[in-house]
Amino acid sequence: MAATLPSERDLGLLAARVDSLSEPDRGVLYRGLVDAAKDRAAHDGLFWLRFVLTRDEADAHHSVKPFPLYLDYLRELWGVLADRQRVVCAKSRQMLISWCVAAFCVWWARHKENQAIFWQAQQARDAINMVCAAKGAPMGRCQFIEANLPVWMRQTLSPLEGRLVYPNGSFIQALPGGAGQIRGNVPSIYVGDEFAHQEEQRGVYTAVAPLIQKGSKAIFISTPNGSDNMFAELYHGRPVGVSASEGL
């Protein structure tokens, strides 16, 4: 079992003494800190998020930024993702919700064995861009997060177009829209990206819902698309225009 990570104050004191340490002592300290940090990252997602970088194509000057942990709503969302099995999140653009969910999927896959995570978007290309792109293409988001973790935290992954496979047997798979795409699979986590804009929303939800009862997580994120769709029903807990007593 790895040692507990020292407090920030103690780490500060250690940093001041590093120059006076012998080479073997530095090696022992380095390995000890890395083990403790990995151990903590495995069960403390917010700690792990410290090491995550995001890509912002809209910012020409600072295209790579640390994950914005200063945003309270993202930290709250992380807590919801970790605790709840069914999450419905209506968002606007540029809120980093997708980045937060992508980071959550990466954290889940790398720290839990044999997890099947499916990221579904209406277009296969959009799903692939969120997970892992083909060799030579700009990285998918999950792939980008993995590639930019500190060297001591990186793992040997098998990146394929639309699929990121971890050494522990977990994988993140991109799927195009459609109920038939998810029906034959058993996801540990299902992510419906821009779910309100997907076709066959009801069919997808029908395929995923029984798995939620078995312990899987289903995360539906989308910019709103009117009230006449499954996403709006899930968000409001009932069809829009129906009173709470008559709801789902």
Add this chain to the structure above:
Amino acid sequence: MTKMGVCDVGTPLTKEQLVQIQTLASAGVSQREISKRLNIHKNTVWKHMSDPNFRPNLAEVREATKRVNAVKVRENVEKVHRVISDKLDKSDAFGAKAATGALKDLDQIQAVACGDEAQAGVAAAPSPVDLKVLIAQLTGSQSEGFAGLPEKYQPRGGDPSLGA
């Protein structure tokens, strides 16, 4: 026993064949595969490879191969070094951070490829700088490479949900 196209077990090998066996063996090719490739009986290959005089030669060939490979790797790494250094001169703070990291990775790759164990693993013998960088990453106080960003991007110290 003689097979079609296969040398007799007792047939002495030419100097050229011995060198070929050494080269293949040093590359990790199995005795069965060497026998197949050189059209020599497998017992003959085994006989020569188990000869005590052959083994020191094998070690020499392995070392020579390693040296040649190391030179090739070093040359290639130097080429990539130059490309990244050029980019480093022209890039912004974030590009610089990424490029500096890439240079460090390359140094490590080169050290591993050249069998330079002292330099190969940061974890095996980290420099004071490596250790300070790690501590800075753990405390969230690493600002190098993110100097142009607003302070809000730096994780807040003392926040119980962010660190001990």
